[in-house]
Amino acid sequence: MPPLSVSLRNVSVKRRGKTILGPIDMDLGEAGFTVVLGPNGAGKTTLLKVLHGVERVSGGTVQWSRPADQAQQAQAYVFQRPIMLRRSVRNNLAYPLQLLGTPKVPIAQQVAIWAGRVGLADVLDQPAPRLSGGEKQKLALARALIRQPSVLFLDEPCANLDGRSTREIEAVLRAAHHSGTRIIMTTHDLGQARRLGSDVVFLLNGGLHEQGAAAQVFDAPAKAETRAFLDGDIVD
Amino acid sequence: MRLSGSTIDVDGARGQFSEMNDIWAGMLAAFQLIWSLDADLVEITLRSLQVSLSALVIASAIALPLGTWLAIRRFRFRRATIATLNALMGLPPVVVGLIVYLLLSRSGPFGVLGLLFTPAAMIIAQVIIITPLIASITHQAMRELWAEYHDLLISLNTTQRQRIATLIWDGRRALLTGALAGFGRAIGEVGAIMIVGGNIDHATRVLTTAIALETGKGDFALALGLGFILIALALMVNFAIHTLSRTERHGTW
Ligand SMILES: Nc1ncnc2c1ncn2[C@@H]1O[C@H](COP(=O)(O)OP(=O)(O)OP(=O)(O)O)[C@@H](O)[C@H]1O
Ligand SMILES: [Mg+2]
Numbered sequence: 001m002p003p004l005s006v007s008l009r010n011v012s013v014k015r016r017g018k019t020i021l022g023p024i025d026m027d028l029g030e031a032g033f034t035v036v037l038g039p040n041g042a043g044k045t046t047l048l049k050v051l052h053g054v055e056r057v058s059g060g061t062v063q064w065s066r067p068a069d070q071a072q073q074a075q076a077y078v079f080q081r082p083i084m085l086r087r088s089v090r091n092n093l094a095y096p097l098q099l100l101g102t103p104k105v106p107i108a109q110q111v112a113i114w115a116g117r118v119g120l121a122d123v124l125d126q127p128a129p130r131l132s133g134g135e136k137q138k139l140a141l142a143r144a145l146i147r148q149p150s151v152l153f154l155d156e157p158c159a160n161l162d163g164r165s166t167r168e169i170e171a172v173l174r175a176a177h178h179s180g181t182r183i184i185m186t187t188h189d190l191g192q193a194r195r196l197g198s199d200v201v202f203l204l205n206g207g208l209h210e211q212g213a214a215a216q217v218f219d220a221p222a223k224a225e226t227r228a229f230l231d232g233d234i235v236d
Numbered sequence: 237m238r239l240s241g242s243t244i245d246v247d248g249a250r251g252q253f254s255e256m257n258d259i260w261a262g263m264l265a266a267f268q269l270i271w272s273l274d275a276d277l278v279e280i281t282l283r284s285l286q287v288s289l290s291a292l293v294i295a296s297a298i299a300l301p302l303g304t305w306l307a308i309r310r311f312r313f314r315r316a317t318i319a320t321l322n323a324l325m326g327l328p329p330v331v332v333g334l335i336v337y338l339l340l341s342r343s344g345p346f347g348v349l350g351l352l353f354t355p356a357a358m359i360i361a362q363v364i365i366i367t368p369l370i371a372s373i374t375h376q377a378m379r380e381l382w383a384e385y386h387d388l389l390i391s392l393n394t395t396q397r398q399r400i401a402t403l404i405w406d407g408r409r410a411l412l413t414g415a416l417a418g419f420g421r422a423i424g425e426v427g428a429i430m431i432v433g434g435n436i437d438h439a440t441r442v443l444t445t446a447i448a449l450e451t452g453k454g455d456f457a458l459a460l461g462l463g464f465i466l467i468a469l470a471l472m473v474n475f476a477i478h479t480l481s482r483t484e485r486h487g488t489w
Pocket of ligand 2: 044045046080155
């Protein structure tokens with residue numbers, strides 16, 4: 001899975017006459033663990049969906065370093081509200097590989113590996129819609145990683161997780177990142193953003209307010225609003 | 237007081253009494269017919285099942301993909317198609333019978349096929365009656381499931397075919413419920429198949445038309461026997477629907 005980079009030029013998203021994102025110019029490199037920060041409604045989810053190609057843009061271009069269909073195939077997305085297929089946990093994990101026509105034996109092996117990594121090995125035969133909120137998020141993450149994507153989008157993957165589960169998931173994300181997956185993640189957990197992020201995108205009111213290396217943005221933000229947000233103040 | 241009544245009163249009482257007697261005797265005879273697997277009874281039941289199951293298979297083959305298609309595709313006449321479907325669902329079966337009769341009658345456009353008063357004509361009528369019902373239930377269920385799955389299936393880059401397969405598989409309980417509702421409607425329907433089938437003995441006589449005929453003739457034994465079978469079939473279908481929709485709600489597979 002060769003690496004992917006992407007550049008947005010003048011991208012905007014309008015819904016019902018209101019601009020909810022942009023216009024944005026932005027480049028994301030081939031490597032890295034990008035955290036997207038911003039208050040509720042800033043447009044983080046919209047930006048991730050635009051990058052993934054599942055949100056219709058009203059203007060501008062999204063250019064991946066490879067042809068659109070290849071780029072799309074190499075991506076995976078974990079939605080803010082996990083989507084469970086009405087099947088067992090096992091069959092939810094197997095589904096993305098089944099779509100690719102992977103033979104049964106390697107699918108079973110991968111399912112066992114990923115269920116173990118996110119701590120769902122004991123509930124493989126339970127119906128996925130009956131899992132707890134946190135378990136659903138773990139399942140959605142494992143189901144996204146099972147195709148070993150080049151790029152992984154995560155929309156608040158730890159929102160319903162307790163401390164221990166968050167630590168486990170962060171370990172899984174670090175491992176995926178080290179094995180070459182480029183990660184773009186939103187989070188409201190600033191501690192997590194510091195622990196995981198290599199670079200930061202700060203959105204405010206649909207606009208790209210600040211972007212830079214994690215160390216620089218966290219320690220010496222260029223804009224007052226960014227500093228206020230990082231200090232835990234209310235920004236709008 | 238009774239003794240002083242007119243003879244007409246006495247006759248009336250006697251008539252009622254004998255009718256009650258008829259019904260009891262009829263019930264007994266009905267159970268005997270079922271118990272002994274009476275040849276006519278078995279033949280009529282099997283023909284009923286054959287006609288309605290054939291109609292169910294054909295209607296499902298049309299309605300399941302159609303309903304799913306309507307749920308996931310946005311096209312120009314989608315709303316009009318759904319409105320038409322709902323209107324067709326309310327069509328009185330007798331009118332469907334009349335229309336099919338006119339189409340299949342010797343002077344009608346399909347007269348040359350010689351299908352009138354055959355089981356095929358009855359199947360056609362039942363297909364027309366239950367296809368909109370099954371398609372509508374399918375559409376409803378698939379629309380819900382598609383709303384739930386939409387983002388994930390788009391994100392996973394699924395083909396149109398994979399989407400439909402996933403929705404039909406994961407929505408199979410709801411689809412089965414729709415099919416059963418269609419079957420229930422088909423097997424209990426009498427107006428249309430009476431018109432296009434003609435209720436011909438050993439050819440097009442089915443449970444409902446036979447019951448109508450035997451009741452008219454006053455032969456309650458056969459009518460009740462057939463009635464019990466029809467009720468048993470209807471109960472089984474309803475029980476199956478109930479069980480399926482309950483497991484659906486509880487999210488078990
Ligand atoms: N389809 C839509 N129609 C109209 N408005 C929309 C639509 N989708 C999103 N919005 C609006 O766009 C804005 C940005 O939404 P988005 O989901 O991207 O925010 P977010 O940064 O992810 O917020 P949160 O932190 O709460 O998840 C919000 O104000 C939202 O109400
Ligand atoms: Mg969001």
